[in-house]
Amino acid sequence: KINTKHLFENFKSYENKEITINGWIKTIRSSNQFGFIEINDGTNFKNVQVVVEKDSIDNYEEVTKFHASSGIEVNGILVLTPDMKQDFEIKATKVSLLADSDGSYPLQKKRHSFEYLREIAHLRPRGNSFNAVFRLRSLISFAIHEFFQTRDFVYVNTPLITASDCEGAGEMFQVTTLDMKNPPLNEEDSIDYTKDFFGAETYLTVSGQLQAEAYALAFKNVYTFGPTFRAENSNTPRHAAEFWMVEPEIAFADLNDDMDLAEDLMKYVINYALEKAGNEIEFFNKFVDKGLVERLKGIVNSTFKRISYTEAIEILEKADVEFEYPVKWGLDLQTEHERYLTEKHFGAPVFVTDYPKEIKAFYMRMNDDNKTVAAVDLLVPGVGEIIGGSQREERYDVLVSRMEELGMNSGSMDWYLDLRKYGGVKHAGFGLGFERLIMYLSGMKNIRDVIPFPRTVNNAKF
Ligand code: 4AD
Ligand code: MG
Numbered sequence: 293k294i295n296t297k298h299l300f301e302n303f304k305s306y307e308n309k310e311i312t313i314n315g316w317i318k319t320i321r322s323s324n325q326f327g328f329i330e331i332n333d334g335t336n337f338k339n340v341q342v343v344v345e346k347d348s349i350d351n352y353e354e355v356t357k358f359h360a361s362s363g364i365e366v367n368g369i370l371v372l373t374p375d376m377k378q379d380f381e382i383k384a385t386k387v388s389l390l391a392d393s394d395g396s397y398p399l400q401k402k403r404h405s406f407e408y409l410r411e412i413a414h415l416r417p418r419g420n421s422f423n424a425v426f427r428l429r430s431l432i433s434f435a436i437h438e439f440f441q442t443r444d445f446v447y448v449n450t451p452l453i454t455a456s457d458c459e460g461a462g463e464m465f466q467v468t469t470l471d472m473k474n475p476p477l478n479e480e481d482s483i484d485y486t487k488d489f490f491g492a493e494t495y496l497t498v499s500g501q502l503q504a505e506a507y508a509l510a511f512k513n514v515y516t517f518g519p520t521f522r523a524e525n526s527n528t529p530r531h532a533a534e535f536w537m538v539e540p541e542i543a544f545a546d547l548n549d550d551m552d553l554a555e556d557l558m559k560y561v562i563n564y565a566l567e568k569a570g571n572e573i574e575f576f577n578k579f580v581d582k583g584l585v586e587r588l589k590g591i592v593n594s595t596f597k598r599i600s601y602t603e604a605i606e607i608l609e610k611a612d613v614e615f616e617y618p619v620k621w622g623l624d625l626q627t628e629h630e631r632y633l634t635e636k637h638f639g640a641p642v643f644v645t646d647y648p649k650e651i652k653a654f655y656m657r658m659n660d661d662n663k664t665v666a667a668v669d670l671l672v673p674g675v676g677e678i679i680g681g682s683q684r685e686e687r688y689d690v691l692v693s694r695m696e697e698l699g700m701n702s703g704s705m706d707w708y709l710d711l712r713k714y715g716g717v718k719h720a721g722f723g724l725g726f727e728r729l730i731m732y733l734s735g736m737k738n739i740r741d742v743i744p745f746p747r748t749v750n751n752a753k754f
Contacts (some may be wrong), residue, residue, distance in 0.1 A: 297335035299370075303380045306370040311382070313340060314365050314390070316418065322356040329355075329387075331364065336571065337423040341381040342366050348385060355387045360400060361418070363391035406741050413745055413754045421579065424572040425742055428565065429730050431572075435564035436517060436538055436726075439557055445540060446511040450500030452519065455492050455704060458502050459653050463523045464495035465533075492704075496521035499723055500539050502655070502708055505684060508541035508719050509711055515540040517726075527749050529738040530627070530676065532727060534747040541721035547657075547666045547683040550720035551598060551643050554670055554679055557724070558641070559592050565733045566592075573733070581735025587673065588733070590640075597642040601664065604629075604644050607637055624651045630669075630676040641672045654698050656682040657718075658690055668722065675732045681722020688712040 293312050315331030318339050322328070325346050330339040346352040358364065368382040398412055399419055409416040416422045440447065453467055469489045500516035507514045516539045524531055540553060565573055566588060577584040599607075608619040608629055613636075617626040625633075625644070634642050646664040649656070656665035670679035685691040691712060695702045702709060730742040740746040745754045 293365075295335040296331075296333045296338070296340050299340065300336060300338055300379075303370065303372070306380075307372050309370055310367065310385070311370055312365065312367050313382070314363070315340065317358055317360050317362045317364060317393075319360060320356075320358055327352075327356055329358070329364075329366075329384075331366065332418075332423075334418070334423065336427075337420040337575065338571075341378050342368065342384050342387070343381055344384045344387060348383065349387055351387065354389075358389060359393040359395045359397065361393040361397040362389060364388060365390055406738065410740055410746075417744070420575070422741075424575045425730070425734055425736060426744060428569050428572045428734055429742065431569045432561060432565060432730060432733065433517070433726070435561050435568070436557075438564075439560045440513075440515045440540065443513070445513040445515050446507065448500075448504055448507045448511075448514045448516055449518065450497070450503040450516045450539075452497050452521075453490075453494050454497045454503075455490070455494050456502060456708075457495065458497070458499040458655075460698065460700070461498070461522075461524075463525075464498060465521050465523050467494040467496060498522050499537065501541065501721060501723065504539055504541040504721060505708070505719065506711055508543045508721070509716060512543045513540070525749060528627075529740075530728065530731075532739050532743060532746055532748055535739070535743070536726035538724040538726055538729075539721060541719060543719040544717055545683075545720045546718055547645060547668060547720055550681055550683065550722055551596075551645075551668055551670075554643070554668075554681065554722055554724070555596050555641075558596075558670070561729065562588050562592050562733065576734045576736075581674075584735045594640050596670070597638050597640055598645065599642060600645050601625075601647045601667075604633055607633060611637070622648050622650065625669075627676045630671045631673075634671040634676070635673045639673070641670060644669050644671060649694075652682070654694055654700060655684050655691070657685045658694065666720075670722075672732055674735070675728050677725075678728045678732060679722050679724045681720065683718065683720040686712060686716045686718050688716070 293314055296313060299306065313333060315333035318330040318332050320329045327344045329342040329344060331342060332339045344352065344355055365388045366382060366384050367386040368384040370380055371383055372380050399415055417426055457464055498520055500518065504514055504516050518536065519534055520537045521534050523533060542549060542553060573585060605619060605621050611632055613632065615628055617628065619629060645668045646659060647667045648663060649665045652665050652667045656667050658665055666683035668681050669677050672678045685694065688709065692702060727739050727742050731739060736742050740748060
């Protein structure tokens with residue numbers, strides 16, 4: 293049995309040969325004498341056209357009654373059809389039903405809105421757009437591993453359950469145990485389930501960074517790539533409660549090294565997508581985002597802009613647009629500001645560095661001005677912030693006093709402070725939002741459409 297992906301790539305070598313393929317019926321139409329079945333086996337989003345003739349198969353009547361989405365097996369001869377839209381078709385000699393469908397299948401031939409398809413997240417991967425999105429997602433995760441592995445980075449699996457709030461934003465999901473079989477009989481018996489198991493309050497991680505730092509200070513260059521969780525109550529097209537992050541951490545490195553790495557990674561991944569996911573990218577370019585290919589190609593040949601937060605504020609203050617949120621030194625940049633900078637002002641990806649310490653996390657390295665920290669965000673057209681990173685505060689005393697300033701309990705962070713006591717060389721890292729990367733590469737506009745089963749506010753169905 294041949295994957296149809298292989299068939300589309302090598303159809304000429306199968307000319308007039310007998311082959312067997314499996315797939316799900318996309319469309320079926322028939323007359324008294326002959327019919328057409330388009331099938332898809334999921335290995336690519338193109339359908340194979342199967343021609344069934346009454347005289348060539350022995351169950352023609354039965355076949356014409358098959359419904360869309362049924363699973364079938366087809367034996368037949370591959371015939372080249374150079375004058376038609378598709379390059380070849382299969383003249384069936386045998387069609388067998390593998391799994392029936394009752395005719396109520398909701399994905400009929402017409403195009404459905406992405407909103408509607410979210411309600412049938414268990415079936416949407418069978419449609420073209422999602423076949424392309426999730427194959428791209430798979431290919432790009434491989435590309436990310438390839439990028440780091442070929443550069444001698446060690447892949448570290450940081451814990452998903454943790455006691456520390458890396459970003460200090462207080463937007464964490466708490467972990468509790470449930471003993472459903474032995475519920476407490478009365479009030480006095482009740483156990484504090486939040487602390488019971490680990491002896492401390494624990495949460496789902498918002499970032500693997502703190503633990504990655506420990507490994508960078510042992511392996512020099514490491515990366516994590518895994519799920520992260522945020523209880524952000526923001527209902528936007530860019531935020532999910534469960535998302536994947538790619539987090540490299542590099543030792544003996546500063547903020548410039550960090551940006552160089554980020555730029556290399558982005559270009560590598562874009563090139564990879566253009567080369568190894570050509571069909572998918574072409575599909576997105578045609579149906580989702582008309583300027584996609586041109587934009588991606590432009591970016592691999594460009595040099596990313598690098599400006600400071602202070603310069604960004606100056607640009608925004610001079611901008612002749614009405615922003616919804618105020619622009620003022622000291623205030624965080626909102627998505628509208630980020631998009632103005634990268635889309636309107638520069639028309640290119642831009643690194644913004646050296647943010648006021650008040651709007652960034654405790655671990656970022658204090659600059660000499662004592663007002664800003666060595667932070668960096670990468671902003672890209674269409675998405676806004678795609679990467680957030682920094683050089684880390686490696687000076688023990690400076691870090692301790694910053695934590696005190698923020699009222700953090702440094703006791704539970706002993707281990708993190710230890711890293712500064714024993715050869716805590718300068719180091720830096722960043723987090724790339726994997727879903728935002730997929731949005732960027734595909735032109736898809738909503739994060740819910742690049743996650744197989746998205747978790748967002750009020751939505752954990754499936
Ligand atoms: O900027 P953030 O919060 O940075 C960190 O977590 C650092 N500890 C990373 C590091 O230095 N190792 O998040 C990094 C990126 C963002 O730029 C964004 O792309 C993505 O993670 N991100 C989200 N993606 C989807 N949904 C959310 N709720 C996200 N929050 C952050
Ligand atoms: Mg950020």
